[in-house]
Amino acid sequence: MVIKPADVKARFAALESVEDACLQALIEDTRPFFDINRWGSFYPRAACSLVAHFWVMQQKFDKGETSSIHAVTHRKAGEVELSYAAPSALETQDAWLSATAYGQQFLSLRQQIRIGAMVI
Template identity: 35%
Template sequence: MAESLTVQTFLARYPEFATQPPERVAQALEDAHPWVDASRWGAAYAQGIASLAAHFVWSTPGLGADSAAARGVVVSERAGDLHISYAALPSDSASDAWLATSVYGQRYLTLRRMIGLGALVAP
């Protein structure tokens, strides 16, 4: 049976979300379940749920956790009136691009690739 992930175990893994309402974290954990099949993810199941839920919490409007923002390499910069441009982040498909916007989503994508899921398409 898949390891149960509680709000407490989630916060132990990602303490940066300790200031978030427990209900928001619980909802993100619930929302992540359809994305991660316990039988296919095996030992990585809890990590997959936690990473995806963290991305959901991070991407909630109003949080704007800049420290978790994922960025590509700097491709140009300017000092006067500060201007920095980043390369586009790689993703397996355009539908994964939103996951690549945080370190949590990137971790989920990495785990997904490691277990060989690739893209899942609904009929």
């Protein structure tokens, strides 16, 4: 049940023009994040979300966008000054995933895996 570049492109049209070799490399990068048996039916969507997150973050990095992803708490225009919120230990662990909508989707799915399915 391993995902393929076509799976990522089918879920996220924004990645349709990305070369398959690039997506395949990102798919390989996601493998340490998953125990496919534990993720079950959530795996395809979660894996595609994580691939998309990695791709967006790589695009930002390639453009030189390496600024902090934490909330700005103070700004100053003259002689430029910025202050960022200090993250909690939990936020530090997952802040990099919160930086994109794809990463946030992955976090939401991961939370569901941790707490188990709700039965109503």
